[in-house]
Amino acid sequence: MASACGGGMPAQVCAGVLLVTLGFCISTASAAALKPEAALENGWAMINHSMALVQRMEALLVQGNGSDVSLRVQTINSDEVKVIQAHTLILSLHSEVFEELLQSRNASTLILKEPAECAAVFERFIRYLYCGELSVSLDQAIPLHKLASKYRVWALQQGLSLYMRQHMASDSPGGHVVGWYHYAMQTGDLALRDSCLQYLSWNLSSVLQSAEWGSISDDLLLSLLQRSDLVLHSELELFEALEGWINQNQPGGLTAESALRAIRYGMIPPQQLFRLQKQSPLLLKYQEAVHDLLFLAFQFHSAAPQQLAKYFDVNCSIFTPRNYLSPAWGAPWIINNPTRDDRSTSFQTQLGPSGHDSGKRVTWNALFSPRWLPLNMRTPYGDHSAMQPARVDGGGGVTGGAGHGHPRIIVTPATSSADFAGVSFQKTVIVSARQQGKMVVRHVYNFHQSTEETGDFLADADLQRRASEYLIDSSLYLHIVVKPIYHTLVIARK
Ligand SMILES: *[C@@H]1O[C@H](CO)[C@@H](O)[C@H](O)[C@H]1NC(C)=O
Ligand SMILES: *[C@@H]1O[C@H](CO)[C@@H](O)[C@H](O)[C@H]1NC(C)=O
Ligand SMILES: *[C@@H]1O[C@H](CO)[C@@H](O)[C@H](O)[C@H]1NC(C)=O
Ligand SMILES: *[C@@H]1O[C@H](CO)[C@@H](O)[C@H](O)[C@H]1NC(C)=O
Ligand SMILES: *[C@@H]1O[C@H](CO)[C@@H](O)[C@H](O)[C@H]1NC(C)=O
Numbered sequence: 001m002a003s004a005c006g007g008g009m010p011a012q013v014c015a016g017v018l019l020v021t022l023g024f025c026i027s028t029a030s031a032a033a034l035k036p037e038a039a040l041e042n043g044w045a046m047i048n049h050s051m052a053l054v055q056r057m058e059a060l061l062v063q064g065n066g067s068d069v070s071l072r073v074q075t076i077n078s079d080e081v082k083v084i085q086a087h088t089l090i091l092s093l094h095s096e097v098f099e100e101l102l103q104s105r106n107a108s109t110l111i112l113k114e115p116a117e118c119a120a121v122f123e124r125f126i127r128y129l130y131c132g133e134l135s136v137s138l139d140q141a142i143p144l145h146k147l148a149s150k151y152r153v154w155a156l157q158q159g160l161s162l163y164m165r166q167h168m169a170s171d172s173p174g175g176h177v178v179g180w181y182h183y184a185m186q187t188g189d190l191a192l193r194d195s196c197l198q199y200l201s202w203n204l205s206s207v208l209q210s211a212e213w214g215s216i217s218d219d220l221l222l223s224l225l226q227r228s229d230l231v232l233h234s235e236l237e238l239f240e241a242l243e244g245w246i247n248q249n250q251p252g253g254l255t256a257e258s259a260l261r262a263i264r265y266g267m268i269p270p271q272q273l274f275r276l277q278k279q280s281p282l283l284l285k286y287q288e289a290v291h292d293l294l295f296l297a298f299q300f301h302s303a304a305p306q307q308l309a310k311y312f313d314v315n316c317s318i319f320t321p322r323n324y325l326s327p328a329w330g331a332p333w334i335i336n337n338p339t340r341d342d343r344s345t346s347f348q349t350q351l352g353p354s355g356h357d358s359g360k361r362v363t364w365n366a367l368f369s370p371r372w373l374p375l376n377m378r379t380p381y382g383d384h385s386a387m388q389p390a391r392v393d394g395g396g397g398v399t400g401g402a403g404h405g406h407p408r409i410i411v412t413p414a415t416s417s418a419d420f421a422g423v424s425f426q427k428t429v430i431v432s433a434r435q436q437g438k439m440v441v442r443h444v445y446n447f448h449q450s451t452e453e454t455g456d457f458l459a460d461a462d463l464q465r466r467a468s469e470y471l472i473d474s475s476l477y478l479h480i481v482v483k484p485i486y487h488t489l490v491i492a493r494k
Contacts (some may be wrong), residue, residue: 057130061086069102070109071126075119082119084126094129095151117143118150128156136163138172142183149187161192168199169435175212181220200224202430202441204232205325208241214248218255221245225262231323231430231441235267238322243282256282257289265290265297266318270355273297293318301355305423305486308354314486321353321483323428323444330428330481338407338476339370339463346414352423352484362425363414366480370463371405374452407458410450411480423484424448431458432477433469439477442470 060066064085071084092099101110114122121140125147128134134156136144141164148157164180181196183189200207201224207213216224224230225242232238242263246256260282265273276283277294296318300308308314321329331347344367351360411427413420426446433442443458451457461470470476 054131054133058127061127061130068108069105072109072111073119073122074111074113075116076113078116080116080119082122084123086126090129091126094153097151114147118147122147125151125156129153134159136160138167138170138176141167141176142179145183145187161189164192165195167436168195169203169438169440171436171438173211175207175210175215177207178212178216178220182217185219197223199440201227201229202231202444204230205237208232208237213241214245216245218249218251222255222258222262225259226317228317228320228322229444231325231444234324234326235264235322236272239263239268239276243280246282257286260286260290261293262317263290263293264318264320264322265293266300267321267324267353268297269353269358270298270301273301300353303354304356305352305354305484309486319353319486321481323430323481323483325430325479325481329483330479333366333368333478333480335368335476335478337474338368338471341370343368347480349482351420362420362482364411364480364482365414366409366411369405369408372408373405407461407463408451409457409478409480411482412449423486426483426485428481428483429457430479430481431461431470432472432479433461434472435469439472 061084067085067087069086069088069091071086073082073084074080088098088102092102112122121143124134124140125144134144141160145157145160145164148154148160168177170176177196177199181193181200184193184196200220204224221242225238230238242259246259251259268276273294283290283294296312299312300314300319305314305319324330325332328350330349331345333345335343344365346363346365348361348363351357351362409429413425426448429443429445429447429451430441431443431445432439434440435442445451445454445457447453458470461476462468463470463476466474
């Protein structure tokens with residue numbers, strides 16, 4: 001594999017990087033195969049001029065030396081024109097689209113027509129082709145992504161998709177995630193679409209309060225309203241945000257009706273439902289469209305769920321809670337130095353959302369273990385101690401095979417579960433992490449009793465590492481939500 005460059009050749013011949021020994025040099029391809037330590041020991045050294053190479057390439061573009069094609073970038077619907085002196089070899093190297101255009105041209109000028117937003121970043125796009133680097137801001141991501149897609153510069157396109165997926169939480173005056181979602185839908189970028197949907201769903205409370213909320217399309221609104229994994233304060237908060245959206249966007253009657261029918265009225269306490277029914281201009285206007293749902297919600301509030309289940313199908317979305325952060329449904333849990341030792345907490349939730357149960361509370365005990373081992377992985381003589389030496393933990397304690405366990409939370413009722421009359425409780429742990437300096441919901445784990453059921457609880461959190469993005473001031477930020485689910489009642493009836 002080693003291709004000799006010949007003694008004394010300038011380092012820039014290869015990718016700007018050469019590994020040199022006495023008398024000869026080999027290309028980076030084989031240099032990469034050598035372990036760095038081994039390489040240095042035997043008198044090998046790295047001469048690395050990649051930075052200088054990038055500067056030379058940039059100068060080549062700026063000064064246009066040896067240019068064999070002139071790109072004339074015309075802004076569509078405008079007189080604006082930009083001319084860039086370029087090199088066919090470099091353009092063709094990255095882009096088969098450029099290669100074809102350059103082959104079929106019959107003059108020294110290539111005319112390119114671009115919309116204004118793309119024309120504005122065109123020079124930076126070409127600079128990327130020369131230098132292989134690009135700094136990007138939130139508002140330039142889409143125009144650059146459009147150019148990368150149009151000219152089929154796949155590496156750049158993927159880099160920009162990744163950039164967008166990682167910058168959902170960044171600050172921008174009017175918000176950018178909704179715009180990215182709509183763009184992802186147009187282009188069929190499913191990974192980007194899903195990232196946007198997940199961000200919007202899991203940080204819905206902040207989205208509802210932002211200017212961005214008004215800008216979401218009918219389709220996005222309806223797909224959000226259908227989700228059970230929305231993280232928000234309460235269903236009432238969602239209803240009020242929907243009122244705002246409808247007032248601002250004045251959608252057609254059909255959209256307004258579908259949206260109003262996606263509100264889970266059973267999750268709104270009856271006192272608040274009465275008020276909405278009498279005072280919300282929107283509900284008054286669409287009374288006909290939702291009155292069956294309101295009626296069902298009031299029935300739900302008036303009796304015990306198991307009684308209702310004798311007569312009605314309770315397995316429908318109106319009775320299915322979302323991830324509500326209000327205190328009736330769960331509690332935040334901030335665990336300082338989570339890897340240190342096991343922690344426990346307890347909190348209360350309401351027995352159920354039905355008005356019939358409004359006075360009843362359930363006390364829950366939660367236990368967090370940072371390094372829990374399943375029973376079948378423990379040895380009779382202490383964890384793994386027979387197989388490997390005990391490891392001394394950072395805290396000074398000797399913990400046998402500690403590194404092999406993984407985090408676990410179990411949530412159990414403090415009182416006998418016989419009192420719950422067939423209602424099963426789904427537990428959800430919402431995990432926040434830091435992204436661009438902000439708290440974002442990164443994971444939502446659903447389980448019945450133990451996070452073992454999910455299999456991947458905090459699998460990528462790497463809590464041992466001080467710099468883990470899951471540690472905010474060395475604490476793990478969790479929120480536990482407990483959701484009564486009535487499916488079991490449906491089965492019991494059959
Ligand atoms: C060469 O240097 C640049 C920056 O100076 C660095 O990013 C790159 O990783 C280096 N290449 C190698 C092969 O060490
Ligand atoms: C481009 O040409 C000018 C003179 O025409 C020269 O001074 C400059 O060094 C050249 N630049 C490169 C990158 O070769
Ligand atoms: C090539 O030349 C022909 C006529 O000479 C002209 O009609 C055509 O537009 C030119 N094509 C390009 C790509 O400039
Ligand atoms: C995301 O949602 C969580 C929980 O609602 C909130 O604490 C956090 O501030 C939100 N982050 C952003 C960037 O909106
Ligand atoms: C409840 O409804 C969902 C979807 O509507 C369905 O997937 C699920 O099987 C139903 N569960 C029961 C217990 O009927």
